[in-house]
Amino acid sequence: MGSNTALPPAPSHFPARPQFQGFQKPGGVEADVSNLEVYGHIPADIDGTFYRVMPDPQFPPFIENDPWFNGDGSISAFRLTQGRASYRQRYVRTEKFVREREARRALLGKYRNKFTDAVEFKIRTTANTNVVHFNGKLLALKEDAPPYAMDPETLETIGLETFKGQLPSLTFTAHPKFDPDTGEMICFGYEARGDGTPDVCYYRVAPDGTFLETVWLVSPVAAMIHDFAVTENWVVFPLIPQVCDLERMRRGGEHWEWSPETPFYIGILPRVGGRPEDVRWFRHPNCFPGHSSNAYEDEAGRIVFDLGLSEKNVFFWWPDKDGNAPSPETLHSQLTRITIDPRSEDLELTAAKNVKVLEGSNSEFYRVDDRFAMRKYRHSFFDMMDPSLGTNFPAIAPVLGGGYPLYNSLAHFDIETGETEVYFPGPTHMVQEPVFIPRKGSGEEGDGYLLALVNNYASMGSELHLLDTKDFTKVVAKILLPVRLRAGLHGNWVDAADVRK
DSSP: OTTOSSOOOOOSSOOSSGGGSGGGSOOOOOEEESOOEEEEOOOTTOOEEEEEEEEOOSSOOSSTTOOGGGSOEEEEEEEEETTEEEEEEEEOOOHHHHHHHHHTSOOOOSTTOGGGOSSOOSSOOOOOSEEEEETTEEEEEOTTSOOEEEOTTTOOEEEEOOTTTTOOSSOOOSOOEEOTTTOOEEEEEESTTSTTOOEEEEEEEOTTSOEEEEEEEEOSSSEEOOOOEEOSSEEEEEOEEEEEOHHHHHTTOOSEEEOTTSOEEEEEEESSSOOGGGOEEEEEOSOEEEEEEEEEEOTTSOEEEEEEEESSOSOTTSOOTTOOOOOGGGOOOEEEEEEEOTTOSOOBOOHHHHEEEEEOSEEEEEEOOGGGTTSOOOEEEEEEEOGGGOOOHHHHGGGOOSSSOOOOEEEEEETTTTEEEEEOOOTTEEEEEEEEEEOTTOOSTTOEEEEEEEEETTTTEEEEEEEEGGGTTSEEEEEEOSSOOOOOOOEEEEEGGGTTO
């Protein structure tokens, strides 16, 4: 479509689809609020900013059943200091955003299918999946393109970030990992030579932005690699069995299609000094790998990899070739440990030998104390769905909106004791991904605060809930926003001392 001169008609309103209605109705807001209402108290030792990103389309799509996360990247910055909270919201000025604002209409077509666009883009990303702080800049990330750099204070878009021309890949992960000791950023791009290519490009970046090494790999199948994991000596690439086919895209089809015949592949590569031929692809029976909690090496040198695992296709809006997809209410992701001997000649992973469910609740969006990333750890924090807690589904169902996963509580899992603590925000609330804030002056793992954006369906407004990990089930502060923020994807806490590092 991009080569056609005639554009499809521009819709004048958002489609009557769940992903554009209720709490999910696009907001289009850019804002500055200097003083947010606080109920309770924000501890004086908290001084930093919670950055998060949400997809929020500025114009109605001309693809009516557009998935909710195909919207423009919109960055929130929640500044907490001296017991007060302020808020700033800005769109990432991507090529797509700027050109659509000039045209006053949507120009991008289907999710990650350039053949359905109304015009041709050089960089068609929405930069809407994650936002991280690195080398003095914010990086707005989506795994189909390089990052967009932004000013951490003003949220003004600086431009496409290619690290002064060093970026070798056409793509960049939405989940870079940061070594807490060295400040090194470990990254990769999949479909690194373009749509439908099986190429994976792995790279390490020094804290000053210098690329330290690049390794080009070829995966067994052109599949999604949303998250990954890093240990002291290894990099772990979990392939989601959502596969890409360029010919399907040319016909106007979806970028991704669930493949029940494809194993869950896990690629293992030496973190430093690896060569293309060093990657080993372990195989696990077909399932859906979600987000990583953490990974490390045990005393025997085995990789211990903790992640969310579901037997069914979590991205149900991309069914298999026959149109089969699970009903959303049947999905159940569990925090699962996979143990791999990276030097083993046996590449087959089995439930009996390699897999153990750590926490059986329906959970996702795992976060850890980042000071213990890539190391043996004890504490994992995450979103959880437990209908027995008392959520008033009949009351909130008409305004939920749709297309995104629902979680009604925050959980803290102690891996050593096996105990799970739960914070339930209320019968008309759902939670988004949390971030962990270390307590000032404490080096104890997991000692600090958990902060999460919460949807209040009674008020149709957004709130920040702050918890103290020493008394996890009670809220320390509720911070009310004067706007409704759609479901987001990922975000990170940045201490004030690190903003300009």
